[in-house]
Amino acid sequence: MFQFKEVKYKEILDLPDLYINFGITVLLGASGSGKSTILKMLNKMISPTQGTILYQGKNLKDLSSVEHRRNVTMLSQNPTMFEGNIRDNLTIGLEFQGKEIPDESELAEILKQVQLKKELSESVLNLSGGEKQRLALGRLLLLDPQVYLLDEPSSALDDNTEEIIIQMITEHVKKRDKSVIMVTHSKNIAEKYADEILQIGHGRVLNRR
């Protein structure tokens, strides 16, 4: 799916030769090792300072960034909320992409899926970190891209909720033949759900399983 050729990003990443295949890939690695930076290159939020990245055989440089981000969409490590209530924040991605907004019941269903026990009309101002994360996951599920880039989607969740959420995502994408590239600190999650695990250290791939 993704192929890195002689890729460097500033002094941070050095990835001479890396494949990321369809399915569920997990990136593990110490804080500051460059995991988020890799994800940002995958959805073209940043471009490598050297080398090329191919997505399904096409050079990322030649793809429209906006289109590409609609196919390969990221859940950021610290998702930002937009002005408005929970409903606005769920549907804003669909609005950006000119897609149809589902009805009330479907939106409420998404909230349930991400374990968020809130009303659609509630403000986002008082949401906790973990709640914001799940709301952002909800809006990503609504967009349902080809590739989900998840940057520590469960970092602010308790073990129990984490398990439920990751289980739900993996089922969701498998059912629809989509892919996930996920950063996590949990070895346990990695072992349990990943098709492939990439161990990142100091901007390099140390090991893959």
Place this chain on the structure above:
Amino acid sequence: MRGIIDLSVTQVILSYIFVVIVLFILKKRGIKREKEMLISSFRMTFQLILTGYVLVYIFKNPNPFITVALIIIMECFAIYTVFQKFKGKLTNKLKQVIAIAMVIGTISCLTYFLMIVIRIYPWYDPQYFIPIAGMMIGNSMTGISLAVKSLLEGMTLQKNVVEEAMILGASPKMATKGIINKTFDAAIMPTINSMLGMGIIFLPGMMTGQILSGTSPATAVNYQIAIMLGILGAVSLTVILLLQFGYRSFFNEEDQLIQ
């Protein structure tokens, strides 16, 4: 109607009494602003006298080249003032946009206003061309300054929001829409507010000047209405042009935020 009371040099000097009184009060109160007060009074006097001589000469010798040259100087000065105000904060791309917006916005409104609304003859008649150009360029300069300030602030404070929007598949234009709208408001509000208060809260300077120099208030009012609408047009157009192209200067060709 009575004739105009010509103001002699002695009379002008008499009005300097105000400055003397203020200086006296400042001294007594221990407010250390005497220097600024004196310098600004003298500078204002000197600049206006100089301008007076220049205008007297130009009005006596109307010449298309001089008119055009003066407009170019005014534009350059206005653009330079904006650049100075945001020294070190403007990218070259944004500077280009500012200059182009300023020139196109003011010149197009000015041309329409002079040729079609007022219908001056000859087209370069400095008596009309210069003061009206001054008002349009001056107000547009203020509008652009406010717009640039709000745009820079928005792109810094709301960087996360812009980034998140792009992650969700927004084009740069969609991602900056909120900032752009706020910026337009910030830039245009002073002009709108001054129109709202006009005639009730204050008498605009141009109209006051015309009345003092003997023009009938009815004519002065008509001029003021026309020029106010012209200014509104020029300010809006420059700011719209700035925003239409300015937001792009924060992104590269790959639709990524420039760090």
